[in-house]
Amino acid sequence: MPRSSKMATSLAAATFAFIASSASAEPVKDDQLIVNGEEEIATEAPAPPHLDGAVGDTIYSGWLFRDTETRAMQKDDFDNPMFLFVDAGIEAWNTREGTAEKSCADCHNEIEDSMKGLRAELPKVTPEGELWSLENYVNDCRTNRMGAEPWGWNSQEMKNMTAAIGVQSRGMPVAVEIDGDAAPFWEKGKDMYYTRYGQLEMSCANCHEDNFGNYIRSDHLSQGQINGFPLYRLKDQGAVSTHQRFVGCVRDTRGVPFEAGSQEFRELELYVASRGLGLLVETPAVRH
Ligand code: HEC
Ligand code: HEC
Numbered sequence: 001m002p003r004s005s006k007m008a009t010s011l012a013a014a015t016f017a018f019i020a021s022s023a024s025a026e027p028v029k030d031d032q033l034i035v036n037g038e039e040e041i042a043t044e045a046p047a048p049p050h051l052d053g054a055v056g057d058t059i060y061s062g063w064l065f066r067d068t069e070t071r072a073m074q075k076d077d078f079d080n081p082m083f084l085f086v087d088a089g090i091e092a093w094n095t096r097e098g099t100a101e102k103s104c105a106d107c108h109n110e111i112e113d114s115m116k117g118l119r120a121e122l123p124k125v126t127p128e129g130e131l132w133s134l135e136n137y138v139n140d141c142r143t144n145r146m147g148a149e150p151w152g153w154n155s156q157e158m159k160n161m162t163a164a165i166g167v168q169s170r171g172m173p174v175a176v177e178i179d180g181d182a183a184p185f186w187e188k189g190k191d192m193y194y195t196r197y198g199q200l201e202m203s204c205a206n207c208h209e210d211n212f213g214n215y216i217r218s219d220h221l222s223q224g225q226i227n228g229f230p231l232y233r234l235k236d237q238g239a240v241s242t243h244q245r246f247v248g249c250v251r252d253t254r255g256v257p258f259e260a261g262s263q264e265f266r267e268l269e270l271y272v273a274s275r276g277l278g279l280l281v282e283t284p285a286v287r288h
Contacts, residue, residue, distance in 0.1 A: 029063075039171060048274065050274065055212065061224070085230075118165060120174050152177070153241065160239075198250065207224070
């Protein structure tokens with residue numbers, strides 16, 4: 001289980017007390033994510049070899065660190081507020097737009113077939129050697145194939161679409177490529193994960209590797225996995241993208257975050273995704 005905090009700075013230590021894990025602080029053991037009473041989604045997996053034991057031998061979904069009510073909302077698509085956005089995304093999928101007067105469906109047909117498995121593999125390197133997240137692919141088609149305006153990375157339209165595409169991979173194992181062309185991006189993402197940011201001089205690893213299972217303020221720290229994004233955040237009463245969550249976490253260290261969609265955050269996304277290799281896609285998840 002979590003190793004003890006390696007917090008170095010007294011400022012950080014004074015600002016955040018990591019409350020050590022008691023039995024009740026550990027990921028829940030007596031609940032199972034069964035969606036709509038039929039689809040069982042495993043919420044833990046053996047840690048990928050590249051982590052070299054850094055989080056012990058198991059990786060856990062963030063779902064296991066949330067309270068009973070929040071967990072329950074993710075078990076039923078009628079209770080999961082993200083499904084309003086999934087429906088809106090599917091409507092957009094079928095809507096003709098832009099100078100080409102084409103819809104996504106005109107070229108890709110059924111979203112259930114053409115987009116199945118994609119979420120689990122992204123971000124990935126394009127034939128041109130760029131690292132692209134799902135949002136890049138969506139906007140590439142909008143601008144270059146439809147003659148439509150690109151959507152903002154964190155716009156509601158984009159989150160509707162990434163949720164609608166993402167749910168087609170629900171239950172499939174995260175399978176991002178980290179070797180070959182992807183390796184240099186992955187290395188940069190890894191460096192970033194272990195870099196201390198902000199006035200508090202804290203890295204992602206300080207919270208999500210060294211202290212998962214512990215409490216910080218009233219929050220039960222998870223491993224910071226991204227297999228459920230985009231997800232519904234009850235606190236914001238809205239959808240949250242992966243990069244939006246990264247921005248929030250960097251801000252919590254009183255650091256200045258990179259922008260959503262930036263090269264840096266796509267590299268970080270690849271690395272964080274790879275920490276969840278083998279965990280099943282839960283898009284769209286629910287968090288408090
Ligand atoms: C004029 C045809 C056309 C339209 C319209 C179109 N696409 Fe595409 N899309 C393509 C082609 C061609 C590719 C690249 C080849 C491929 O992988 O299928 C692609 C690739 C993609 C990919 C990456 C797929 C992968 O497997 O790597 C995504 C995601 C995508 N499109 C989403 C969308 C969305 C969402 C819309 C509507 C907003 C849309 N596309 C509209 C033709 C289109
Ligand atoms: C000061 C501690 C702290 C730091 C540093 C931090 N986070 Fe977080 N993070 C949190 C808290 C608290 C939450 C909400 C509870 C949870 O899921 O762990 C959270 C949630 C997340 C989530 C959502 C997980 C889920 O399942 O909903 C992701 C992803 C994440 N963080 C990634 C990162 C990344 C990447 C970094 C480094 C850029 C980072 N965090 C740095 C405290 C931190």
